[in-house]
Amino acid sequence: METLKSAVPDVLKREISKSTPAELPSTCSSLLDFFHNLPQFHQMIKDLTDPSMALCCKDRIAALEAKLKGNGCFSKGEYPNALLFYSQALRLAPVDMDDMKINLVALLYVNRASTLQKMGLLLECLRDCSRALRVSPCYAKAWFRRGKANISLGKFEDAIRDLNISLKVEISSSGKRQIEAELTTALDKFKEMGSSGKKTNQNQSEVPDEPDQVKLQCLLTTTKGRGMFCVDDVSEASLVHKEDPYAAIILKKCRETHCHFCFNELPADAISCASCSIPLYCSDRCQIQAGGQKFDRSSKSFSGLEGLADDLKNYMSNVVLAGASTLDTEHIAEHRHECQGFHWPLILPSEVVLAGRIIVKAIEQKGRASADSDLIGFLDLSHNYLQLPPESKLEMHIYSIILLHCLQHFYRAELPINGIMVSKLVILLSQIQVNSMAVVRMQAPEVKGPIYEPENTLTSSLEQVKVGQAVYVAGSLFNHSCQPNIHTYFLSRTLHVQATEYILAGSELELSYGPQVGHWDCKDRQRLLEDCYSFTCQCTGCSELNVPDLVINAYRCTKLNCLGVILDRTVTRCEKHKLKLLLDGPTFYSSRPHKQVEGLEFQILVAQVPCVHFLEELAHNMIQVPLSHLISDHSHIMSDGGRGRRMRSPFRFKNMWFRATKFWI
Numbered sequence: 001m002e003t004l005k006s007a008v009p010d011v012l013k014r015e016i017s018k019s020t021p022a023e024l025p026s027t028c029s030s031l032l033d034f035f036h037n038l039p040q041f042h043q044m045i046k047d048l049t050d051p052s053m054a055l056c057c058k059d060r061i062a063a064l065e066a067k068l069k070g071n072g073c074f075s076k077g078e079y080p081n082a083l084l085f086y087s088q089a090l091r092l093a094p095v096d097m098d099d100m101k102i103n104l105v106a107l108l109y110v111n112r113a114s115t116l117q118k119m120g121l122l123l124e125c126l127r128d129c130s131r132a133l134r135v136s137p138c139y140a141k142a143w144f145r146r147g148k149a150n151i152s153l154g155k156f157e158d159a160i161r162d163l164n165i166s167l168k169v170e171i172s173s174s175g176k177r178q179i180e181a182e183l184t185t186a187l188d189k190f191k192e193m194g195s196s197g198k199k200t201n202q203n204q205s206e207v208p209d210e211p212d213q214v215k216l217q218c219l220l221t222t223t224k225g226r227g228m229f230c231v232d233d234v235s236e237a238s239l240v241h242k243e244d245p246y247a248a249i250i251l252k253k254c255r256e257t258h259c260h261f262c263f264n265e266l267p268a269d270a271i272s273c274a275s276c277s278i279p280l281y282c283s284d285r286c287q288i289q290a291g292g293q294k295f296d297r298s299s300k301s302f303s304g305l306e307g308l309a310d311d312l313k314n315y316m317s318n319v320v321l322a323g324a325s326t327l328d329t330e331h332i333a334e335h336r337h338e339c340q341g342f343h344w345p346l347i348l349p350s351e352v353v354l355a356g357r358i359i360v361k362a363i364e365q366k367g368r369a370s371a372d373s374d375l376i377g378f379l380d381l382s383h384n385y386l387q388l389p390p391e392s393k394l395e396m397h398i399y400s401i402i403l404l405h406c407l408q409h410f411y412r413a414e415l416p417i418n419g420i421m422v423s424k425l426v427i428l429l430s431q432i433q434v435n436s437m438a439v440v441r442m443q444a445p446e447v448k449g450p451i452y453e454p455e456n457t458l459t460s461s462l463e464q465v466k467v468g469q470a471v472y473v474a475g476s477l478f479n480h481s482c483q484p485n486i487h488t489y490f491l492s493r494t495l496h497v498q499a500t501e502y503i504l505a506g507s508e509l510e511l512s513y514g515p516q517v518g519h520w521d522c523k524d525r526q527r528l529l530e531d532c533y534s535f536t537c538q539c540t541g542c543s544e545l546n547v548p549d550l551v552i553n554a555y556r557c558t559k560l561n562c563l564g565v566i567l568d569r570t571v572t573r574c575e576k577h578k579l580k581l582l583l584d585g586p587t588f589y590s591s592r593p594h595k596q597v598e599g600l601e602f603q604i605l606v607a608q609v610p611c612v613h614f615l616e617e618l619a620h621n622m623i624q625v626p627l628s629h630l631i632s633d634h635s636h637i638m639s640d641g642g643r644g645r646r647m648r649s650p651f652r653f654k655n656m657w658f659r660a661t662k663f664w665i
C-alpha cells in the first residue's frame with residue numbers, strides 16, 4: 001500500500017484530496033490509468049490473486065505432517081495438543097470427493113473425534129464422526145466411533161444402529177470382533193434402560209416467543225439527515241428492532257478464536273472452509289451459510305450396501321445428509337467468491353473485504369445478467385466522502401482499484417474496470433465507514449489475583465470486545481446521540497436494538513456510536529465523532545447545557561464542605577457556545593426548570609452580571625459553577641492556584657447533583 005501511495009504523482013494526490021463525490025469518476029479514472037502503467041501495481045495484483053502464490057490454499061503435504069504430529073501427541077496422551085494438530089491438519093487438507101472410500105479429511109475427523117472423546121467432549125466427538133461420514137459414508141471406523149459416543153451419551157438406540165452399519169461395512173475380522181463387543185454392550189444397556197423404564201430425554205426446552213417489535217418509521221430530521229422514530233409509546237427494555245446483516249466480516253484479531261460466520265467463540269470441534277484455509281466455523285450450518293454447500297452427497301454415494309435393512313439405510317442417509325437440508329437456501333454464501341485459492345481476503349483490511357462481500361451479494365441478488373452500474377445504490381446508505389481527510393480519500397481510491405481487480409477474477413462481466421466502477425467502490429468504502437457497526441461480545445479479562453478480591457469479581461470486570469464488522473441496512477438509519485434512548489446488542493450476528501427508557505410516541509430513537517454524556521466530556525465526544533464518522537454531533541447532549549459535561553473535568557475545591565467547581569479551560573471553550581445559546585435565549589433573566597433528577601428540581605439561574613468572586617476566573621476564560629446556592633465566597637479556590645482536586649468520575653458527583661438545588665453561572 002505504502003509503495004503504491006508514494007508512487008502516485010503529487011498533482012494527482014492533490015486532485016484526489018480535493019475531490020467531491022461528483023468528481024470521483026474523473027479522479028478514479030486518472031489513478032486507474034496511472035496504475036495500469038505501473039509495474040509494481042501489476043505485481044501486487046498478481047500476488048493477491050494468483051492461486052499458485054496464495055498461502056491460503058489447501059496443502060495435502062502440510063496436512064499430513066500435522067496429522068503425524070497429532071498422532072504422536074495422541075499416543076502420548078497429550079490430547080489438547082493432539083486436538084490442535086488435527087484441527088490444523090483439517091484446515092489444510094483438501095476435500096477429495098472422488099475418493100469414495102476413506103479420504104484424508106474423513107480420517108482426520110475420526111482421529112479428532114477419538115481425541116475429543118478422550119477429553120470428555122462427547123457431543124463434539126459425535127459431530128466430528130458425522131462430518132467424517134458426510135465425506136466418506138461407508139467409513140466403518142467413523143460409524144464405530146459414533147456408536148461409542150452415543151453409548152456414552154446414553155443414546156443406545158442410535159448406538160445400536162451406528163454399530164450395525166459399522167459391522168456391515170467393516171471388512172477385517174478383527175475389526176468386526178471389536179464392533180460386535182461394543183454392540184453387545186449397547187444392546188445390554190438398551191435392555192437395562194428399557195426394564196428400568198428410563199427414557200432418554202428427548203424434550204427440548206421451549207424457546208419463549210420473542211416480544212413483538214415496535215413500529216418504526218424513517219423520517220428526515222433537520223440536523224442529522226434521516227432518522228428512526230417510533231410511531232407509538234415504547235416501554236423501557238422493549239425490543240425495538242432486530243435485523244440480520246446485509247454483509248459481515250470477522251476482525252483479523254479474532255480469526256483464530258471466533259466463528260467467521262456467527263462470531264460466537266469457536267468450540268473444540270471447529271471446522272474449516274472446504275475450499276481454503278482461512279476461515280473457521282463453529283458448526284456445519286455456519287460453514288455452509290458462509291461458503292456454500294461443498295459436499296452434495298446424494299443417496300447414490302452409499303448404494304451398494306446390499307442387505308442393509310431399510311430402517312438402517314434411512315438412518316444412514318439422515319446422518320450423512322444432515323445439515324444441508326435444514327439450511328435456509330435463500331442465504332447467499334458470503335465467503336464463496338473469496339476462497340478460490342486467492343490471497344487477497346487474507347491480506348486486505350477487513351472493511352475492504354466487507355465491501356467485496358457487499359458487491360458480490362448485490363450481484364448475486366440481482367442476477368448476474370441484470371447487474372447494472374447501480375450495483376450498490378439500492379442500499380441507500382449515507383456517506384461522508386466530502387468530509388474525509390485527504391489521506392483517507394487517497395487510500396480509498398487505491399483500495400477500490402485493488403478490490404475491483406481482485407473481484408474481477410470471479411465477476412468479469414459484472415464489474416468492468418473503469419473510473420465509474422472504481423468511484424462506486426470509493427463511495428461504498430465511505431458508506432461502510434459511516435454505517436458499519438462493530439459486532440461485540442462480552443468477555444471477562446483474565447483473572448490474575450485471587451477471585452475473592454473485589455477487583456476480580458467477574459460481573460464488574462466484563463468488557464465488550466469487538467469481534468466483527470457488519471452492515472445492517474435498516475440499522476444504519478439510527479442516528480447517534482450522546483444521551484441515547486436505545487442500545488444495541490448482538491445474538492450471533494443478529495442486531496438487536498432495545499429501548500433503555502420509556503420513549504414517547506413520535507420521538508427519535510437514537511443510539512450512541514461510542515461516546516456518551518457522563519463518560520466523556522463534550523469536546524472529547526465531538527472529536528471522536530468527527531475523527532471516526534466525520535460529522536459534528538448535533539444531539540441534545542452536545543447542543544444543550546447539561547450537568548455532567550460541566551463537572552466531568554472540573555476542579556473541585558479542596559475546602560471541606562465546599563461544593564464549588566472550576567471548569568478546565570479546554571472544556572470551557574466547548575461549553576461557552578452552549579452558554580451563549582442559553583444566554584441569548586428568551587430566558588435570559590428568568591430562572592427555568594431544567595432537569596428533574598429523582599424528584600429534585602434543578603434550576604439554571606442566569607445572572608445578568610457574573611458574581612464578583614468569579615470575575616478573575618472569567619478573565620482567564622474559565623467559568624465557575626458552584627453547585628450549591630449556599631456558597632458565597634470562592635476566593636479560597638483561587639488562593640490555592642485554582643487547582644483543587646480533579647474530579648473525573650461523574651458518579652462521584654452524583655451525590656452532589658442530588659444535594660444541589662441551583663446552578664449559578
Ligand SMILES: C[S@@+](CC[C@H](N)C(=O)[O-])C[C@H]1O[C@@H](n2cnc3c(N)ncnc32)[C@H](O)[C@@H]1O
Pocket residue numbers: 223224225226227381382383384434435476477478479480481533534535536537538539
Ligand atoms: C449511520 S448514519 C445514520 C443515518 C443517516 N442520518 C442517514 O440519513 O442515512 C450516520 C450519519 O448520520 C448523521 N448523524 C447521525 N447522528 C448524528 C448526530 N448526532 N449529529 C449530526 N449528524 C448525525 C451523520 O451524517 C452520520 O454520518
